[in-house]
Amino acid sequence: KAGVTQTPRYLIKTRGQQVTLSCSPISGHRSVSWYQQTPGQGLQFLFEYFSETQRNKGNFPGRFSGRQFSNSRSEMNVSTLELGDSALYLCASSRGTSVAQETQYFGPGTRLLVL
Amino acid sequence: AQSVTQLGSHVSVSEGALVLLRCNYSSSVPPYLFWYVQYPNQGLQLLLKYTSAATLVKGINGFEAEFKKSETSFHLTKPSAHMSDAAEYFCAVSEDQGAQKLVFGQGTRLTINP
Numbered sequence: 001k002a003g004v005t006q007t008p009r010y011l012i013k014t015r016g017q018q019v020t021l022s023c024s025p026i027s028g029h030r031s032v033s034w035y036q037q038t039p040g041q042g043l044q045f046l047f048e049y050f051s052e053t054q055r056n057k058g059n060f061p062g063r064f065s066g067r068q069f070s071n072s073r074s075e076m077n078v079s080t081l082e083l084g085d086s087a088l089y090l091c092a093s094s095r096g097t098s099v100a101q102e103t104q105y106f107g108p109g110t111r112l113l114v115l
Numbered sequence: 116a117q118s119v120t121q122l123g124s125h126v127s128v129s130e131g132a133l134v135l136l137r138c139n140y141s142s143s144v145p146p147y148l149f150w151y152v153q154y155p156n157q158g159l160q161l162l163l164k165y166t167s168a169a170t171l172v173k174g175i176n177g178f179e180a181e182f183k184k185s186e187t188s189f190h191l192t193k194p195s196a197h198m199s200d201a202a203e204y205f206c207a208v209s210e211d212q213g214a215q216k217l218v219f220g221q222g223t224r225l226t227i228n229p
Binding site for chain 1: 159164209217220221
């Protein structure tokens with residue numbers, strides 16, 4: 001069974017540009033969550049989607065947005081990039097929404113560098 | 116608000132020695148607690164989780180953790196370290212079992228000395 005796939009794996013952008021990251025969950029998984037990982041702030045929750053609906057959102061500015069498609073694939077978009085957006089962006093998928101009953105499986109991440 | 120504190124950003128042990136990684140949490144409700152491991156250039160892998168069943172939780176790769184409510188702790192242990200255990204370990208908490216939103220600690224980098 002294929003794991004969570006994230007594309008691209010590496011990305012270099014300049015300040016002010018926008019970027020779109022993609023996440024394909026494990027087959028049969030309908031919940032997708034996104035996290036930002038930086039050396040300074042650690043792992044921070046961005047969004048959670050289930051059946052194309054955003055269920056939770058972390059404390060990030062409106063420049064960060066996301067969506068989920070009917071096939072459960074998810075994208076996140078960051079507009080007007082800032083240097084501080086340089087990070088590893090991790091996607092995780094699970095079958096359902098219960099953190100107690102369902103295990104989150106993480107992808108390898110997309111490493112974004114903003115110059 | 117829920118939070119997690121991992122004591123020690125770096126821990127170094129000898130191969131074959133006990134591994135102890137410390138995690139304390141803050142939560143206003145009975146929490147769900149997790150330990151994840153991250154190897155270089157990889158995502159996170161779940162080691163174990165506490166969901167209010169047994170307080171001693173056994174996970175993969177010989178790791179286990181004990182939930183101690185009185186100490187608000189969820190320390191991770193392994194009796195005998197292997198070189199392959201070198202990685203970064205994250206403790207996480209969730210208060211909402213209906214959501215997949217985790218609050219992570221800052222992580223502990225484990226080094227194994229031969």
